[in-house]
Amino acid sequence: MSLPDGDAADRFQPLRPGLVRLAYRMLGSIAEAEDVVQEAYIRWHQTDRSAIREPGAFLSKTVTRLCLDILKSARVKRETYIGPWLPEPVLETEGADEMSEDLSMTLMLALERLSPLERAAFLLHDVFGLGFDEVATTLDRDPAAVRQLAARARKNVQADRPRYAIDREEGERMTDAFLAASRSGDLTALRTILAENVVAYTDGGGIRNAALNPLFGFHRVSGLFRGVARKTDFAMPPVLYKGLINGLPGYVTLEQDGVVQTTAIDIEDGRVVGIYIVRNPEKLGHLSDLPGSKTLS
Incomplete structure (x- = not known):
């Protein structure tokens, strides 16, 4: 005999954030994670809960199996994905402090x-x-x-x-310096910020302009940002957010073509060693309510 509906929701809700974190880490997609957890709730609601001693174990098992089913088909999509694949960006304001507690x-x-x-x-x-x-x-x-x-x-x-936790103040300072240098195309400033072995990943998903392969080394990466600066007349785009993105310092900008874009930077020994840019609108829909952003298409 199933327990009352209210009991199903009351016992599920405290577990929901952890289930979303599990599904997101399995899938790299916020939308898919939310869908999986909703499906898990439906199954939880329909089952005989009086026979379940540990709801958390039951729901983790359900979420994991649903994710494994999705990953079977996702592997084919990944193989045909255009350009580098990056997970959907999660901002600190959306719970990234918990979601990135162990996973950068x-x-x-x-x-x-x-x-x-x-x-x-x-x-x-x-x-x-x-x-x-x-x-x-x-x-x-x-x-x-x-x-x-x-x-x-x-x-x-x-x-x-991560080799060490990035101090928040250092992250903010490096974020501001990188944003200014990359948008001005200042090669001298970029040389003081970027590591010689820096790597840049730009995920446009074949929908927005982006490099089709990771860019390795200072010369290629600095060349990318000098080119972007020239194309945008060295203008600074509106910054919609600064803070953690998947546990890394970064920012969200509104580009001249109306595209909302996230940029996260990985820092080691005072230099930027990794840059992760997401431009694929299919991964940015959850950011459309940021102040100043436009409807994504």
Whole structure:
């Protein structure tokens, strides 16, 4: 006999933020994560909850399996994706302080290189603290196999963990300096900010103009921003937001062509070593309510 409807919602809501974080980290998409959690709620609402001792375990299992189903089809889409793929940007104001507690942009990209099962095993055990027996039940694998999955994943992502936490003041200072230098095309200023081995990723998804491959090294990256500065007459675009984006310092701008764009920077030893720019409008719809932004199309 199912419990009353109100009980279903009351027991689900406190667990919802954690479920969204799990789904987002599995999928790299806010919209898909929300859809998965909504589907999990429907299943939770329809099940006999009186027989469930641990709602959190039941719902984590449900969300993970729904994500694995999506990832099977997503792998084909990723293979045909135009240009570099980046996860949907999450701003601090949307809960990035919790969502990026352990996962930076670089680690999200490391997760993308894992198989769906490796990703699930790593997240459920290493990040969300489930025991191997629970993870094994969720993935329909024996505990020994799950340990191997998690170990392989851990080895592959270990090198991509942030080497140190970026001080907020340093992040703000570097963000302001990078924004000013990149939009002015000032090569001297860029040389003092960018590391020699800096890498820039621009995700336009084949919909907006963006580099089709990652740009490696100071000369190619600085050339990109000098070119952008010239095309925009060295004008500073309206800045809609400054703060953390997927755990990294960054900002959101409204470009001259009406495109809302996010830029996040990875900093090591006082230099920018990674730049992550998202221009694909399909990944930016949740930012359309930022003050000053236009309706995305």
